[in-house]
Amino acid sequence: MTPNEDHHDRAAPKRRPRQARETEAAFAARVREVREERGISQTALARSLRDYGINIDGTAITRIEKAASRESGSRAIRLGEAAAISDALGSSLEDMMRPQPELTEQIKEARKHLEFISRELATLTARRADVQHHLNQLEEQAKLRTELRQLMLALEAAEMDAASARLDYEVAAHRLKEEESLADTPSEKLAALQESVAMARARAQHAAFEREATISMIASTEAKLKGYT
Structure with missing residues (x-):
């Protein structure tokens, strides 16, 4: 002491x-x-x-x-x-x-308040997740619609290109047929025409393939958009 x-x-x-x-x-x-x-x-x-x-x-x-x-x-x-x-x-x-009883009561009240805040926070967190999910869906839909518009424009261009390539092929094939019907057509000219026809055919086939691929992508994009409705 x-x-x-x-x-x-x-x-x-x-x-x-x-x-x-x-x-x-x-x-x-x-x-x-x-x-x-x-x-x-x-x-x-x-x-x-x-x-x-x-x-x-x-x-x-x-x-x-x-x-x-x-x-x-x-x-x-x-x-x-x-x-x-x-x-x-x-x-x-x-x-x-x-006094301890008063302090204990304050602690109890504080804990109740904390539990209430925790529940509210959990609710707000869940709501935020739902809203974020909805926003993500809207953004994805907007992206798909933009992609669909671009594909439609691409299809229009592909159809024009396919039609032009098909016409070029038909013209080249018709000209070759006419020249082949003439007895005095030089062989060099016929060879050149045959090469032109082959190139026109390849271009027409490629244009047709591009058109079909674009149509397929449009169908896929439309299916994705329907999934959000």
Whole structure:
């Protein structure tokens, strides 16, 4: 027991007001609760109080905490000591001296509020996911519609190209047939015409293939769009 503590114990009255005892009990309970939450030992707390000019040891902290259950061997606490302990534990004196039932009720209310917020947050998160999914679908539909318009334009161009290539082939084939019917047509000219016909046929076939491929892509895109309806 330190000299300061011994003097304090001798000066303490034998009978003290009930409100003072209840306040000290609440404070003692908070000291133990906060100290354990912070992972601070009684000795470490006592050592930190030296910075505040409070010269007590870990045993004194034990006796202070005993006031929570009004055990024998507990000790009263000075206001300066209470303020120093509160600050050393990173709390306020007002919070440390608040009656425990009131604090417990506040904790319960805070937990209820937190649960309510958690439920609301979960609901909002689910709604956000639904909205995001809907937006993604709308974006995909817009993309498909744009693609479909481009394909329709491509089909129009492909049909024109196919018709032109087919006409070129028919003209080349007709000219070759006419030249072949003439007895005096040079063989070199016939060979050139035959090559022209072959090239025109290949171009017509390629144009027809491009047209069919475009039609197939249009059908696929339209099917995807129908999947969103």
